[in-house]
């Protein structure tokens with residue numbers, strides 16, 4: 001029976017996470033260094049994290065995979081929503097941030113690396129046992145061929161699962177049909193800077 005999170009779960013926990021986990025200063029410094037890679041000036045809000053958690057599904061023998069974990073606000077919300085730390089894999093390309101994630105998220109599988117290399121980053125025995133993939137990497141800013149690399153990497157470790165992708169775009173951040181995907185906006189919140197949507201993309 002797949003798990004679907006009660007959105008009320010994690011409210012306190014996420015709130016308790018506080019600035020030490022969100023580390024907005026580290027986030028902002030990375031944005032100054034590489035705005036295209038970060039895609040946002042500040043970490044996602046608690047409201048957005050709750051919506052992501054509410055859309056995350058996983059089964060008892062599965063893991064949850066988060067791409068572009070940043071300073072860990074979504075990861076923290078997933079833990080508060082019930083994903084066991086040992087079942088949560090988070091991928092982050094910036095070494096400082098990966099170090100921060102290891103410090104603030106004990107027990108979580110923090111993978112420092114490029115999500116385009118997912119098949120070699122995620123331990124092989126988890127391939128095909130991924131309940132949800134949550135992508136926070138700003139794919140909208142990339143050319144089609146680069147987007148396809150991320151989508152292909154996700155499909156290689158999580159065939160037929162699709163992925164959740166949060167974005168500040170008013171319309172679909174990905175040209176779904178060109179990637180042979182079906183995209184649907186499943187949540188929107190004005191309580192984020194900037195206001196954000198959560199899209200679900202699935203194989204067409």
Ligand SMILES: C[S@@+](CC[C@H](N)C(=O)[O-])C[C@H]1O[C@@H](n2cnc3c(N)ncnc32)[C@H](O)[C@@H]1O
Nearest residue numbers: 038039043044068069070092093114115136137
């Ligand atoms: C919009 S931020 C989201 C951060 C965090 N999940 C949040 O919601 O606050 C995008 C994150 O993706 C990371 N990132 C960008 N390209 C990446 C890649 N190729 N592989 C892994 N992480 C990447 C950035 O370093 C950044 O931390």
